[in-house]
Amino acid sequence: MTRLPDRPLEDSRSDPSSIQEAGYRFPYHYIPRTKADGMHQSVTLRWGYLYLSYLRFLVRRLEEYDFDSLLDVGCGDGRFLFEVAVKFPDVRLMGVDSSERAILLARAMNPWAEFRCDDITRPTQAHGSFDIVAMIEVLEHIPPAIMPAFVAAVHDRVAAGGRLIVTVPSHNLGMNPKHYQHFDLESLIRTVSPGFALAESFHLNRKSRLPRMIDRLLTNRFVAVREPHLLAWWLGLYERRYLEATASSAMRICAVFTRTS
16 A cells, blocks of 8 residues: 655644645645736635634544544545544545545645545445544535435445534525535434434534624725734634524534444
8 A cells, every 4th residue: 555645744844845845735826816907916715714613623523532544525625634634643534525626636735645536326436434434514515316325325434333424504504506405403314314323413603793794804805814813813702602503593514423234
């Protein structure tokens, strides 16, 4: 088996080559660009704190489990596995996605993990079984007609007694054009049944006016606040006050299932 490079460090300052290598965590050479309205050299993501809040939540949940392997189904560009690799350096990691472009990005940004461009519903695609299988914002992208086959394929990747971790957008949100459906907890349970039993569930990212207002203050057409301490303060405040939600206020649902058959 080909040896994968070492896992990422949170900071690397031992020598100039390590500093340069750490810089390639993000393709920064692509930041400066020209468009019809002039030159641009900044990148902002208004919903970045939302994304980070539930990524950090998921990593904290993983700390509660004993596992040696994790498969990320629908891994996209591999950001979730990046966070897992930092926290769990000895765990076997694999990401699978049907998008070749996404897998190329994942491999470039995460050379220490294994990534495959596959359709997991094809019988010829065997990846083995894993203690944990994650599907982070995936089920909403699956056409309902093939959902049973997709879930059955995911079931086969979960080791006996293993866990399936799922996040999906709540039906409290308006339908995204990229999605086939949104969920409440009951419809999510129906979607992954049979073969899994719900172990725990969480309603996340409470809908509220204040975060939306701060969104617009921090990132708008005139200014994009990039001061690290200020953004870290806002992320911490958001996690303390708005990450936990109720069924009627959540923008996202996280559910952990155990394999039962």
